[in-house]
Amino acid sequence: VVMSDLCLDEFTSHGHCGLLTPDGEVDNDATLGAYAEMAVAQAEAGVHVVGPSGMMDGQVGVVRRALDAAGHQDVAVLAYAVKYASAFFGPFRDAVESALEGDRRAYQQDPANLRESLREVALDVAEGADMVMVKPALPYLDVVSAVRDAVDVPVAAYQVSGEYAMVEAAAANGWIDRERAVLETLTSIRRAGAQVILTYWAVEAARMLRER
Numbered sequence: 001v002v003m004s005d006l007c008l009d010e011f012t013s014h015g016h017c018g019l020l021t022p023d024g025e026v027d028n029d030a031t032l033g034a035y036a037e038m039a040v041a042q043a044e045a046g047v048h049v050v051g052p053s054g055m056m057d058g059q060v061g062v063v064r065r066a067l068d069a070a071g072h073q074d075v076a077v078l079a080y081a082v083k084y085a086s087a088f089f090g091p092f093r094d095a096v097e098s099a100l101e102g103d104r105r106a107y108q109q110d111p112a113n114l115r116e117s118l119r120e121v122a123l124d125v126a127e128g129a130d131m132v133m134v135k136p137a138l139p140y141l142d143v144v145s146a147v148r149d150a151v152d153v154p155v156a157a158y159q160v161s162g163e164y165a166m167v168e169a170a171a172a173n174g175w176i177d178r179e180r181a182v183l184e185t186l187t188s189i190r191r192a193g194a195q196v197i198l199t200y201w202a203v204e205a206a207r208m209l210r211e212r
Contacts, residue, residue: 001048001049002046002047002048002049003047003048003049003050003051003078004042004047004049004050004051005051005053006035006038006039006042006050006051006052006053006054006063007052007053007054008031008034008035008038008054009054017031017053017054017055017056019031019034026056028056028057028058029058031054031056032056032058032059032062033062035052035054035056035059035062035063036062036063036065036066037066039052039063039066039067039075040066040067040070040072043067043070043072043075044070044072047075048074048075048076049075049076049077049078049130049131050063050067050075050076050077050078051077051078051079051080051133052077052079052080053080053083054080055080055083055108055109058127059079060077060079060123060124060127060128060129061127061128063077064077064127064128064129076130076131077128077129077130077131078129078130078131078132078133078156079124079125079127079129079131079132079133080133080135081117081120081121081124081125081129081132081133081134081147082109082117082120082121082132082133082134082135082140082143082147083108083109083133083135084108084109084110084111084135084136084140085108085109085110085111086108086111086135086136086139086160086162087162088136088139088160088161088162088163089136089160089161089162111139111140114142114143114146117134117143117146117147118146118147118150121147121150121151122150122151125151125153129153130153130154131153131154131155131156131196132147132151132153132154132155132156133155133156133157133158133196133198134147134155134156134157134158134194135157135158135160136158136159136160136162136163137157137158137159137160137163137189137194137197138159138163138185138188138189139163140157141188141189141192142192144157144189144192144193144194145192145193147193148192148193148194149193154195154196155193155194155195155196156194156195156196156197156198157189157192157194157196157197157198158197158198158199159185159186159189159197159198159199159200159201161200163185164199164200164201167181167182167185179208182201182204182205182208183205183208183209186199186201186205
């Protein structure tokens with residue numbers, strides 16, 4: 001299965017996930033048109049699952065309709081339904097030398113607001129999401145559990161760079177048993193209800209589980 005990230009931040013000089021208005025605000029509706037074009041391009045390139053991650057309102061519906069209209073009804077949509085304006089994305093942004101100016105609080109979610117998250121999940125499922133995702137994972141295990149209880153589609157959780165970096169840094173300092181900590185974090189995400197886990201340790205964790 002080939003899965004793609006569907007977002008504009010890799011291609012913008014300002015590092016935001018959408019097109020900007022003349023006064024510098026993210027233009028939600030103009031961005032949706034670009035997402036639709038990108039979804040079709042990715043499907044035509046051979047992608048099986050698109051992952052719209054920009055957190056624009058209505059993005060799942062627009063992507064689903066664009067894919068269907070282009071004859072890609074079998075391409076699935078993994079909705080980044082719950083994506084918080086989180087401090088845990090920091091190591092990734094440093095690694096890719098993100099050009100982000102300001103922050104993404106205008107379109108990513110408030111870490112304190114669970115009700116908003118569940119409302120966004122319901123909207124994405126209604127718009128045709130085949131799977132929904134919570135990102136980050138470890139600080140939001142309660143959200144993973146609440147989402148699992150609320151929907152009848154597969155639930156994914158994304159263990160992001162900050163979560164990975166905390167374990168790796170602690171292990172490098174000799175403070176924790178690295179392999180046990182890796183599997184313990186992944187187990188906690190699974191226990192909370194995630195059926196799919198996106199993690200930097202995917203290949204290594206598969207090896208460790210197989211050897212057990």
